[in-house]
Amino acid sequence: MTSSHHDTDTDAWSTDDAKALYMIDRWGRGYFDVNPTGNITAAPLQERGRKIALIDVVEEAREQGLRTPLLIRFQDLLHHRVRTLNEAFNRAISDLKFRGTYRGVFPIKVNQLKEVVEEILEAGRTYHYGLEVGSKPELFAGLSVHTDNESLIVCNGYKDENFIRTAMIGRKLGKKVILVAEKLSEVRTIVRVAKEMNVEPMLGLRVRLMTQGAGKWAESGGEHAKFGLSTAEILAACAILAEAGMSSAFKLLHFHIGSQVPDILVIKRAVREAARHYAKLRKMGHRIEYMDVGGGLAIDYDGSRSTFHSSMNYSVEEYARDIVFNIADICDDEKVPHPNIVSESGRAIVAHHSVLVVQAFGSIEKTPEAPIDIQTEEHKLIRNVLDTRDSLSVQNLAESWHDILQAKEESQKMFELGLLNLDVKARVEALFWETAERMQKLIAALDPAEIPEDVVELRSKLADQYICNFSVFQSLLDHWALGALFPVVPIHRLHERPGAESTLVDITCDSEGKVSKFIDLSDVKETLPLHALRGDEPYYLGIFLTGAYQDIMGDIHNLFGRVNEVHVFLDDDEECGYYIEETIAGNQIREVLAMTQYDTQSLIAKVKAQVDGAIKQDLLKPTEGMRLLADYERGLKDQTYLSF
Ligand SMILES: *Cc1c(COP(=O)(O)O)cnc(C)c1O
Numbered sequence: 094m095t096s097s098h099h100d101t102d103t104d105a106w107s108t109d110d111a112k113a114l115y116m117i118d119r120w121g122r123g124y125f126d127v128n129p130t131g132n133i134t135a136a137p138l139q140e141r142g143r144k145i146a147l148i149d150v151v152e153e154a155r156e157q158g159l160r161t162p163l164l165i166r167f168q169d170l171l172h173h174r175v176r177t178l179n180e181a182f183n184r185a186i187s188d189l190k191f192r193g194t195y196r197g198v199f200p201i202k203v204n205q206l207k208e209v210v211e212e213i214l215e216a217g218r219t220y221h222y223g224l225e226v227g228s229k230p231e232l233f234a235g236l237s238v239h240t241d242n243e244s245l246i247v248c249n250g251y252k253d254e255n256f257i258r259t260a261m262i263g264r265k266l267g268k269k270v271i272l273v274a275e276k277l278s279e280v281r282t283i284v285r286v287a288k289e290m291n292v293e294p295m296l297g298l299r300v301r302l303m304t305q306g307a308g309k310w311a312e313s314g315g316e317h318a319k320f321g322l323s324t325a326e327i328l329a330a331c332a333i334l335a336e337a338g339m340s341s342a343f344k345l346l347h348f349h350i351g352s353q354v355p356d357i358l359v360i361k362r363a364v365r366e367a368a369r370h371y372a373k374l375r376k377m378g379h380r381i382e383y384m385d386v387g388g389g390l391a392i393d394y395d396g397s398r399s400t401f402h403s404s405m406n407y408s409v410e411e412y413a414r415d416i417v418f419n420i421a422d423i424c425d426d427e428k429v430p431h432p433n434i435v436s437e438s439g440r441a442i443v444a445h446h447s448v449l450v451v452q453a454f455g456s457i458e459k460t461p462e463a464p465i466d467i468q469t470e471e472h473k474l475i476r477n478v479l480d481t482r483d484s485l486s487v488q489n490l491a492e493s494w495h496d497i498l499q500a501k502e503e504s505q506k507m508f509e510l511g512l513l514n515l516d517v518k519a520r521v522e523a524l525f526w527e528t529a530e531r532m533q534k535l536i537a538a539l540d541p542a543e544i545p546e547d548v549v550e551l552r553s554k555l556a557d558q559y560i561c562n563f564s565v566f567q568s569l570l571d572h573w574a575l576g577a578l579f580p581v582v583p584i585h586r587l588h589e590r591p592g593a594e595s596t597l598v599d600i601t602c603d604s605e606g607k608v609s610k611f612i613d614l615s616d617v618k619e620t621l622p623l624h625a626l627r628g629d630e631p632y633y634l635g636i637f638l639t640g641a642y643q644d645i646m647g648d649i650h651n652l653f654g655r656v657n658e659v660h661v662f663l664d665d666d667e668e669c670g671y672y673i674e675e676t677i678a679g680n681q682i683r684e685v686l687a688m689t690q691y692d693t694q695s696l697i698a699k700v701k702a703q704v705d706g707a708i709k710q711d712l713l714k715p716t717e718g719m720r721l722l723a724d725y726e727r728g729l730k731d732q733t734y735l736s737f
Contacts, residue, residue, distance in 0.1 A: 111587035114622060116612065119396025120580050124170060124445050125637065131588030133635055135448070137169035142663050143670035147584040147635055150661060150673070151450055159657040159676055160736055161452045161633065162563040164644055166660045168212050168674070170446040175199075175216035178390075178438060181413035183220075191417050192431040198247050200225040200388060201235060203439030203641050208660055208675065210238055213442060217244070223269075225249060225437045229256050236263050236270075245435065246270045247297065247345070247385065249320075252279050257286045264292045271383075273297035273347050275320050280330045284337045296334070297345030297385065298327055300370050304363040306351030306389065308402040309575050313351030321348070327370070331379065343379050345435065346371045349387025352440060356400040357407035357415060360389060364419045371420075372427035385435035386416055392444045394578050394638055395612035403578040403612065409441065440641040447640035449568050449656070450584060453559040453623070453632045454737055456595070460526045460555070472517045474504050475524065482528040487535055491545035494532065501525045529555055553619040556594045558607075559626075561634065562735050565599045565606045567647035568656060569636065573605055578612050579643075584635040586624050594620040597634070600735060601651040631737070649688060653733045654680030683729040693729060700725050 108127045112118060117125055123139040134144040150165050182195035199213050201224055214222065223244035226232045235246055236259070246268060248260055252275075263270035272294060274280045280296070287294040301321030305311055312318070322330060334340050348367045354360055364386060371384050390412055391405035400406050407415075416434065424431050467479065481496045504521040507513040533555050536544055563569075571577035581597070596619070599606040611618040626632050647655070658677040663670060683693045704718040713721070 106588070106590035108588050110590070114591070115580070115582040115587075116396045116614065117580075117582065119398075119614075120393055120612065120638065121396075122393075122445070127587050129588075131586055133582060133584040133587070135165075135167055135170070137167040137446075137661075137663060138173050142169065143665070145661065145663075145669070145671050147448065147450065148633065149669060150659065150671075151584070151633060153673060154657065154659050154676065157659075157673070157676055159659065159678065160732075160734075161450050161631075162568065162656040162679075162734055163450045164447055164568075164639075164656050164658040165450060166209070166447045166640070166658065168208070168446070168660055169663045171209065171212045171443065172216035174442045174445060175213055175220075175222060177409055178413075178436075178441060179217065179220040179222060181410045182417065182434065182436070184410070185414040185417040186434075189414070189417050189421060191421050191434075193433040195434050195436075196221060196223065196245055196383065197436050197438065198223040198225040198245055199442055200227070200437045200439040201231050202227050204443045204645050205231065205234065206645065207234075207238070209443065209446075209640075210234070214238060214241070223247070225439075229253075229259065232256065232259050236266075236268075239263075239268065242267045242269065244269070245383075247347075247435065247437065248272050249275070249299070249347070249349075251275055252282070254282055254286060257283055258290070261286060261290045261292045261294070264294065265290075269295060271295040271297045271345050273299050273345065273385075274322070274330060275299055277322070277326055277329055277333070280333050283342075284333065284339055287339070287342075288337070294339070294342045295344045296339075296342045297347050297383070298322055298330055298343065299347045299349070300324075300327060300367060302348050302350060302363055302366050304350060304359065304366050306354050306363075307359045307400070308351070308353050308355050308391075309577065310351030310353055313349060324370075327374070331374075331377075340378075341380065343381060345383040345385055346374065346381050346432075347385040347387065347435075349437065350389055352388055353391045353402070353405075354389040355391050355402060355405050357405075357411060360407075360412065361415050361419055364416050365423060368420045368423035369427075371432060372423055372429045375429040376427065382433055383435050384420060384432040385437065388437045388439055390436070390438040390441040392440050392638060392641070394444075394580065395614070396580075397612075397614050401616075442641075444638045444641040447644060449563065449636040449639050449644070450633050451561045451563040451636065452737065453561050453597070453626065453634055454735070455560040456593075456626060457558040457560065457598070459557070460530050465520060465523050465527065472513075472520075474500050474507075474513075474521050475517065478521060478524040478528060482524065482531065485528065485531055485535070487539065490532060490535065491547050493528070494545075494548050494551070497525050497528050526555070552594055553596075553609075556596050556620040557623075558598045559595045559623060559634075561597050561599055562737075563599050563656070564601050564647070564650060564653040565608065566601060566603070566650035567653050569608065569639065569643055570646045570648070571642060572608060572610070576610060578610060578617065579639060580612050580637040581608065581621055582635055582637065583624060584633045586632070589624055591622040591624045593623055593625060595623045596620055601653065603650065606650075649680075649685055652682075652685040652689070654685040654688075656734065657732070678732070680733050681730050682733055685733055686729075696729065697722075697726055 132146040136144045221244040224235045225247045226235045227250035260270045299321040394403040397404045597608040611621045657679040660675040707713045708718045
């Protein structure tokens with residue numbers, strides 16, 4: 094490591110400045126912090142447990158043969174989230190003297206990994222916390238890991254006969270499996286299959302509310318939603334049940350207005366609308382036991398505590414209180430019994446628990462690395478930019494910017510017409526970026542309000558691109574698809590002042606494979622301050638709050654596939670306070686190839702045939718040919734990401 098003790102910049106910088114710059118306290122919520130040596134720490138149990146430096150986990154994983162990109166899961170953090178949610182509801186229920194109980198379920202589509210689901214069920218055992226499934230594969234997984242017959246399995250999504258039959262297996266085993274009908278035809282099939290199998294079904298109906306969500310998933314709710322029954326269809330469903338003598342099967346009323354609802358007012362409105370449906374149905378004699386408020390409990394990804402799409406203007410406690418209060422309010426008004434409350438929070442349970450660590454291994458810079466050598470007899474265009482550079486001041490920023498833009502444009506035009514040599518074009522461009530960088534330094538010292546409008550774009554124009562060893566399509570899908578924001582912070586060197594404004598690019602051959610939108614307290618930032626790369630020393634960035642949807646939805650664009658993964662448990666008996674309980678190696682090259690029908694044996698056989706042919710034609714000596722073939726075979730077992 095190079096010592097920077099004599100650097101005055103570093104002296105004036107503390108880890109508190111880093112915490113403020115990256116807003117760690119705001120989105121970290123007591124789970125993440127910076128230690129005095131400038132490393133990010135995780136406190137999976139907040140103030141009640143130990144802190145673990147992420148860089149230590151990265152180094153230990155490396156010793157076990159797992160390089161970055163590395164997904165770190167903090168299993169204790171899952172426990173903490175499950176407890177936080179359940180206790181928030183239980184406290185609201187007792188404070189408001191609510192007469193139902195809380196029976197939350199974890200929607201496993203948000204993270205289906207077995208270790209994650211089992212950890213959540215274990216943490217939720219005392220609360221009878223159950224599962225929500227939305228497809229046949231999820232139901233098959235759910236039936237096997239679910240063992241607490243007091244807790245629910247709620248089945249959402251469109252269903253065929255086999256889905257329904259599989260759910261009935263759960264009923265035969267004494268489980269409270271509730272089939273939520275999305276269509277009337279499903280109600281008919283449920284009635285028929287239940288009779289054939291001689292089981293008592295538990296049925297839920299998903300009501301289509303007029304209240305529409307807010308944020309990026311607003312389309313999940315409202316009149317034109319993909320799921321749910323209109324009021325008329327709900328009454329028709331009740332009639333089908335009554336005709337079959339199965340009215341008592343109707344146990345749950347469900348709604349879901351979409352994920353990541355940033356505004357609590359929208360949630361309150363939806364709860365009141367649904368509670369009204371519940372109350373009216375109860376008054377008609379339907380003994381519904383559960384009211385299910387779906388998902389939507391948001392995560393404050395940007396720490397702004399606002400109604401921006403990547404934030405939320407409420408806490409988990411406020412969410413629970415508002416749901417309990419508004420259901421009670423309407424039930425009391427309509428004089429019907431309080432239901433048990435079910436919620437299906439996924440994001441709020443798992444988002445915090447995983448961190449993706451990626452290595453930045455290079456940068457693409459615009460400014461010249463070496464000073465530009467200026468000769469006396471320079472081209473007129475070069476002299477123009479030079480003059481601008483040398484007379485630059487705070488007073489002529491906008492004018493200077495326009496002048497150098499014009500010079501650069503002109504040089505491009507002349508080049509296209511064949512009037513300019515490559516070396517002149519190169520010098521104009523190099524001087525352009527050098528001048529722009531000097532302007533940027535002047536701007537940095539200005540009050541933001543004084544910066545001329547035209548020059549504001551300079552910062553993002555000048556930003557370096559850090560090349561990071563990961564795939565946005567595998568590990569950060571919602572950033573690419575929806576512009577969702579995630580906190581990105583170096584996990585070490587935070588005692589040093591970061592120098593460069595940067596964006597991130599991944600290693601896929603896709604220009605969309607980049608991160609160029611970052612969290613900010615107001616709106617979105619185009620660049621992220623990062624430290625200069627130092628020789629061969631690895632520089633690691635943490636991408637935080639990625640536990641919900643991201644690490645499970647990724648695709649194999651460019652055949653990169655799954656990343657290495659470690660599961661960390663706190664343990665006071667260990668010297669460092671934790672241990673890595675499980676490691677899961679990322680995909681090998683032969684594995685991702687097999688997913689696209691390239692069978693390993695036939696790959697090798699075909700390359701061998703070509704090696705044999707080359708030997709016959711004397712292009713290769715036999716020993717060399719065999720060695721190359723062995724290299725190819727060995728290489729198939731390598732990991733897909735780059736190794737340094
Ligand atoms: C996706 C989904 C959820 C989970 O939503 P979160 O916002 O992640 O809590 C819950 N219920 C249903 C029906 C869903 O489709």
